[in-house]
Amino acid sequence: MGSPRVVIIGAGIVGANLADELTARGWDRITVLDQGPLPLTGGSTSHAPGLVFQTNASKTMTEFARYTVEKFVGLDVDGEWCFNQLGGLEVATTPERLADLHRKQGWATSWGIEGAVLDPAECAKLHPLLDEKRVLGGLYVETDGLAKASRVVVALARRAEARGAVFQGSTKVIGIEQSGGKVTGVATPDGVIPADIVVSCAGFWGPDIGAMVGMDVPLLPLAHQYAKTEQIPELVGRNTELAEAGFPILRHQDQDLYFREHVDRLGIGTYAHRPMPVNLRDLDESDDVSASDMPSMLPFTEEDFAPSWEQSKLLLPCLESATLDAGFNGVFSFTPDGGPLIGESPDVAGFWIAEAVWVTHSAGVGRAVAQLLVDGRSEVELHGCDVHRFEEIQLAPDYVSETSQQNFVEIYDVLHPLQPKESPRDLRVSPFHARQKELGAVFLESSGWERPHWFESNAHLVQDLPAEWQPPVREPWAAMFHSPIAAAEAWRTRTSVAMYDMTPLKRLEISGPGALALLDRLTTGKMDKSVGSVTYTLALDDAGGVRSDLTVTRLSDTVFQVGANGNLDLDYFRRQSPDDGSVQIRDITGGTCGIGLWGPRARDLVQALSSDDFTNENFKYFRAKQVRIDGVPVTAMRLSYVGELGWELYTSADNGLRLWDLLWAEGQKYDVIAAGRAAFNSLRMEKGYRSWGSDMTTEHNPYEAGLGFAVRLQKGDFRGRDALDGVSDETVARRLACLMIDDRTSVVLGHEPVFVDGHPAGYVTSAAFGHTVGAPIAYAWLPANATVDTPVEIEYFGRRIPATVVAEPLVDPEMKKIRS
């Protein structure tokens, strides 16, 4: 038996990369179909100007881009280049942008890309068309450059064909064949092409192909303007027809613009115009594709371009006397969070998508998908790319449309990591929402949920704070989307009692005769414990990478409640569950709600409302019970992500408001407050609790992440166990380390590079002010030899902030408070 038969839909840059990567791994039964002619199919790749700026806030996206550069540099077609490594220059014309370029240079350092922030003269030297007086500085990345996307497709197609792949143009896929929940082929007007695996790389046509198997593909096709000038005297004689360009590729993000040379003319791309959504039905269906006429090119709307043209002249004075030649409104994909869409249909096994991918990330995505198919796992972690990251409400066409347009508008904006969506909001609210509003909650949005970050009603507590709890004044960036009220909420949590809304925490009910075996196979913990047990455990992939950390509560012999990290966990458990009906998996998040009641007085408060026994003897740490709180049926779990005595109290949504009101009313005797995510995040870091997705992902094994205690090797086999053979706390080369900032005032936010002995050695994963310890703290990936007391520096907006590796957890290391 040979390799599986794969049909790839779409011969753009993504499909071509995937065919190349699959055939490189020995899969030789690959057919790439495209509705358009080859090699210029008429998709987005056919006209992409091909600027590749690698640096991105996301480590994964930067790694994708770096691989794209590495791969394309080594390609050619009959000696003609595929990647012209001109360097990339992003200029600042405002102080905010200049500061942001320093932040961005930090990301580059964190993810291993060399970059430097240059002064105006250095920028103008690199790119002499710039008006030096307008520019405050620029970020220069020497390894960035131009991809000749249409030529890359040819190079990759030839290579893949030499290894057995078949590329077939002018063949439109009109249906996906399936049988018994598995894909069996694709239908074309000429008949069915059988397949074991189908991967849709159809770019902005993705939703149409997804619909053929009933799969939501949350992307929006949007038009984006690109125009070329007539000849520019300053460029005449500089570039050969072959090389096309000689200056670095250029971004002017303060005006949503980018530029590249086309021999003696300039190309200008703009995101400054109104978002222009495209209805797939309106696109030209004809088979004739030429360089200037294709379905992904819509007529140029000059009035939309006019302001950008004026701004271009200001930055590049040589354009004053130039005229615009041809332009077009080119179509490509946007998504609700800007990330690509990778993954397998939940319903039809073997049907995959890889869409909403830029040229910049195309090789990285191609490799990741090939690895998923061939090895079952991508070496680069994909949680921000997985199509199943979205909640059901986020798949609604109106949601996709509105948020994708917003992403278009904000594409070059300076965005704070906490900056919330402005719209749509109030999509999902907990039963406590009305009370939270009365208390002046400041909400930020996550997965469609409104989550209080702090409560203005607690503002008066700030002045009561003991001197050692007074938070330092933050510099403006760290002060955004933050309030000193968080200090008061942290203080009250550590000294009296607070109510935290746990409703948005993803909760699954896994039940049935096969539930125990499923959980046992998929997690690192011992699951066959008594009813009422709660287990903190990990789900690993086959390479021992942490795909999630979970709490599993045994409610009966066959019913378990799982506290999870998001929709990826739901998707994973569903996929992994046997199809013999022995396991049922329900997402109970929306139908239930929860309050984290935490603090030294939590027991007194809850006991006053219940005849169930909440004493330490009869309700131990990491145990759960079904109780009543003044009549309300509650599943109480004794654990605390903030590291205090207390319980998570879950009930059905209908009972939620009453539960809140009961606790609130009785709580007045115990100085209860409502507290938000800002305090929550600080407290959890002080207690040493990791946040999956930020602190660790599938790239890290449990020992590296400091979670070896949750791996029970003696329990027998489980997924990922083999990969941990010989791995221990002692053998790991890197570790998630806790840092405390020496000056006790400088708060950082995450993703900053960390220097050891003056050299970049790692990056910050989470950061907060530690209110209990009175200093800013951070978690960071560092080499294992950066042990406790190692001095380090965190680079924040170009400034080095001294910090020290400290022993963790910082609060209650002996578990006295939490277990008493």
Ligand code: FAD
């Ligand atoms: P496409 O190239 O669109 O390929 C999808 C293919 O699927 C098409 O060939 C299509 O014909 C085929 N197909 C669709 N439906 C069917 C069907 N039913 N049957 C058979 N075949 C089908 N990115 C960058 O990184 N840098 C840039 O500088 C850049 N500039 C851009 C400028 C403009 C004006 C535009 C519009 C986009 C730009 N992009 C840039 C984005 C980039 O062009 C795209 O993200 C990328 O080309 C998408 O590649 P793809 O392979 O996914 O899609």
Ligand code: THG
């Ligand atoms: N509550 C519930 N489920 C969850 C979370 C939660 N699931 C997802 C996420 N949060 C999981 N993260 C953690 C992290 C740490 C702990 C609980 C959930 C925790 N750790 C103890 C410790 O490290 O000391 C475990 C002690 C033990 O294993 O006995 O409590 O917030 N329901």
